[in-house]
Amino acid sequence: MELEKFKYDNQIVKMFSIATVLWGIVGMLVGVIVAIQMFVPALSFDIPYTSFGRLRPLHTNAVIFAFVGNGIFMGVYYSLQRLVKARMFSDMLGRIHFWGWQLIIVLAALSLLMGYTTGKEYAELEWPIDILITLVWVVFGWNMFGTIIKRRERHLYVAIWFYIATFVTVAMLHITNSMEIPVSLTKSYSWYAGVQDALVQWWYGHNAVAFFLTTPYLGLMYYFIPKAANRPVYSYRLSIIHFWALIFLYIWAGPHHLLYTAVPDWAQSLGVVFSVMLIAPSWGGMINGLLTLRGAWDKVREDVVLKFMVVAVTAYGMATFEGPMLSLKSVSAIAHYTDWIVAHVHVGALGWNGFLTFGILYFLIPKMYRTKLYSQKLANTHFWIGTLGILIYAVPMYWAGFMQSSMWKDFTPEGQLKWQFLDTVTKMIPFYAARSIGGTLYLVGAIIMAFNLYKTAKAGSFLADEDAEAMALTNNYKGHSTDHWHRWIERKPIQLMIVSLVVVIIGGVIEIVPTFLVKSNIPTIASVKPYTPLELEGRDIYIREGCYVCHSQMIRPFRSETARYGEYSKAGEFVYDHPFQWGSKRTGPDLAREGGKYPDSWHYNHMLEPNSMSPGSIMPTYSWLLDDDLDVSTLKAKIKAMQTLGVPYPEGYADIAEIDLNKQAEKIAANLKKDGIETSPKKEIIAMIAYLQRMGTDIKKTSVADTLKK
Amino acid sequence: MKFINYLETIAGVSIYPLVSLIMFFVFFAVVTFYVIKADKHYIDRAKNIPLELPNPSQD
Known part of the structure; x- marks a missing residue:
């Protein structure tokens, strides 16, 4: 050799x-x-x-x-x-x-x-x-x-398995979730609608956390912690179980983002079971990371790289303990839509991803520049300011989340909701302020690091090509007589990739396929009709402005929600929603039954100046909707795209859609005029109002019809 | 309005959670079995790869 x-x-x-x-x-x-x-x-x-x-x-x-x-x-x-x-x-x-x-x-x-x-x-x-x-x-x-x-x-060392699983799973998730039908270069509609779209999206969303924020970073953990501590990982056997169990289980957990929504109950339960089980491999990994440092804790005290890594792994442990807890239906009922989730996510992002990245940077830059870190003191400052930043970020958000949720659910002894939604918003403001301080501290820490690393690079000389030597692999490797089948996999990257793919596909298939059988099984709610052209354009503005980041469109079947927002949301109501807009956070109130709640003029004034209609509101102004003309140049393509996706517009409707759009716009403009607002029916706000007034009204029509029948 | 959860109409939908649980259990058992049986020499070898020790044997 x-x-x-x-x-x-x-x-x-x-x-x-x-x-x-x-x-x-x-x-x-x-x-x-x-x-x-x-x-x-x-x-x-x-x-x-x-x-x-x-x-x-x-x-x-x-x-x-x-x-x-x-x-x-x-x-x-x-x-x-x-x-x-x-x-x-x-x-x-x-x-x-x-x-x-x-x-x-x-x-x-x-x-x-x-x-x-x-x-x-x-x-x-x-x-x-x-x-x-x-x-x-x-x-x-x-x-x-x-x-x-x-x-x-x-x-192939276990870190590489994590990289391979990351590669193949992200590819699968990205392609499946990005299935969309283009309308123009800058606009498309999701292939899926409503419940299906929600399931695919959160199967993707959850596993983006799993396979973009977790598995590659676990691979990095398995390489850089042993490297920085100069000792092998605590248990290699545990890391094998960690890997297979983690990638198998993670993929199932998506529906825990949709508890108490219109997603079928069995899928929710499946998501819960697997989410709870996830704690085992997650903690196995965390323990493996931390125990690698056993007997070397004295190093942690001195080495800033290890400090960052220890906090990162600890944050990973906290977030992966919290995750399964949040997946329990009763906990989700409290936490979902609140700032608790924001806190949870940031413990992961700031603690796990951020700190592990910082640790790796402090390790790599001096090594590649063949010098010592410019300032240990600054690095330690970064460590403490960053840790403090995480705390000042997370603690107020947890507090805010609990408070928000309990205020939403508070009833007076007479059985009335105790708080207006707006009360629950204004109460959040001090917490939001505190959170921004935490975030700023964290950012300052990162800037200090950038300075420190820059100075380090300046002082050193970069080694672009690092010399190395190793024996070539012989081709006639026979293996041991005691070889186990698994070694057939772990020496062969392609096999490893295929097996990983199979393992992650199982969960996806079992959860998603039944929901795709839905189409033939769906009892159409007769009164749920496709959006009118004007409403469709309005909905696209709603999407464009990112309204979904603050407003949900999913009323859960709780007394506190039906009392506040109206009848809880049904799966059949979303069949024409490409994409679904259920949202994941309620900074503002749910809008699923917004239609008909307020007059058109209220929405007009509210978009111009939210505070005029809801004093104390923290919604930003959207005055450009009042000034800009609605662009209907792609309307025809939009209707055709929707038809391709199975939305039952009559044949040839694309050609006459604009006539209907104008008619409806004139009506809304006339309505506004009655309330003393002069505006052209061509403005974007008209489409927006049309959409907002339509939301959730379809099933109200049935209720009336049903009552009449009775 | 009466709404029937449409998935109830898929015949035998309750089999899904059951099948998945069994599948995971079997998978987990196999991996655990392998890990327990795994060759100590291989484990030690793989474990030390990141440390780049000079001239390890290639098996």
């Missing part, structure tokens, strides 16, 4: 690390801005591009796909080369991957600000960007598998 000499590519790791820091700061900054907008709505500046409904998706997408995404690639490109003792398969593919990903981020940021969105959380990007993501993801996979195939280390 010959000792081969080769070089590790550090350049690509450096590129991704710079992008990680840069986008991290951008994403956190936007987070701080939206956090402040929640108690100073004037910071929306009354222009579309800076309104909360557009900035919030920008924040989530930036943090998930730009900050954590680049963090994943940074860690994978560094660790993979060393774990398989080979340079990355292709420098060129690495560069295409890097620049392709940055292009996606820039396009994403611009398009979200422009209001081009699919209206599905964490999958907001429109179809051309979706295709670009798919292509770049394939490049990443190609480069990764190419590297694994030319490796000089027979065994």
Whole structure:
């Protein structure tokens, strides 16, 4: 056997690390801005591009796909080369991957600000960007598998399994959830509607958490913690169980985002069972990470890298304990739609993803620049300010969540709801303010880190190609006579990928397929009709402005909700909703039965100045809806797209839809005129009012009809 | 308005949760069995990969 000499590519790791820091700061900054907008709505500046409904998706997408995404690639490109003792398969593919990903981020940021969105959380990007993501993801996979195939280390370390599972599952999730029918370059409709769309979306949404924010980072944990502590992982056997159990279980848990909604009960229960079981592999992984440091806790006291990693793994443990608890129906009944969920998510994002990324950066940069960290003191400051930031963020949000929920459910002795929704909003303001302080501290910490790393890089000299040597693999490997079948898998990356895919497909298939049988089984609620052209256009504005980030459209079957909002939501009501707009947070009230609650003029004034109709409201102003003309140029294409998706507009309706649209618009304009508001029927606000007045009214018609029959 | 949950009309829908639970249990049992039986030499070898010890044997 010959000792081969080769070089590790550090350049690509450096590129991704710079992008990680840069986008991290951008994403956190936007987070701080939206956090402040929640108690100073004037910071929306009354222009579309800076309104909360557009900035919030920008924040989530930036943090998930730009900050954590680049963090994943940074860690994978560094660790993979060393774990398989080979340079990355292709420098060129690495560069295409890097620049392709940055292009996606820039396009994403611009398009979200422009209001081009699919209206599905964490999958907001429109179809051309979706295709670009798919292509770049394939490049990443190609480069990764190419590297694994030319490796000089027979065994695939468990971190690589996590990378492979990440690659294949994200591909599956992204493609399935992004099935949409294009209307124009910047607009599409989800292939699925209502309940089906919700199930697919949260199957995706939950597993984006699992396979974008968790599995790749677990892979990084399994590499970087042993590396930083200079000792092997506590139990390799446990890591094998951790891997298989985690990827098997995670995929089932999606429906816990939809408890007490119109999703079928059995799917909800299945989601709950698997969510609760998830605690076992999650904690197995956390314990494995922490116990790796047993006997080395003295190092944790001195090494800032380990400090960050310990807090990260601890935060992972807390979030994965809380997750299964939140999945219990009775807990979800309290927590869902409140700021509790926001707190939960941020313990994961700030603690687990953020701190692990910081730890890796503090480890990698001095190593690649062949020098010592510029300032240990600054790094320690970052650690403490960041930890404090997480606490000041999370504690007020937990408090706010409990308070909000209990106020929503409070009844007077006479049996009336005790609080107006608005009361529950104004009570939140101090907590929102505190949260923004926590977020700001965290951001300041990240900026300190950027400075520290920059100074470190300045002082050192970068090693772009790191010398390494290893024995080549012989082709005639026979294995041991005692070999177990599993080793057939773990030496072969493609087999590992296929088995991982099968394991994650099982859960998806069992949960989603029955809901797709729905179509033939659905007793149509006779009075639920497709949206009129004007309502459809209004709905698209609703999606464009990101109303769903603050308003749900799903009344759960609780007394407190039916008393506040009306009849609880039924699955049959959403059959024409491409995409569904159930939402996941109630910063404002639920809108599922908004139709007919207020006169048209109320909505007009409310969009112009929410405070005039609801004093104390924190909703930003939407005055441009009053000024801008409705663009009906794609109406025909929209109706046709809807017909393709099975919405029963009569044949040839696309050609005459605009006539109906104008008629309805004239009627609303006339209505407004009665209340002293002069406006052209061509304005966007007219379409918006049409949609808002339609919401949830269909089944009210049946109730009247039923009563008459009786 | 009377609303019948449409999935109740899928014949034998209750089999789904049952099948999934059994499937996971079997899967979990197999993985656990493997892990317990796994060769100690292999485990030690794989465990130390990140530490990049000089010239480990290739099996």
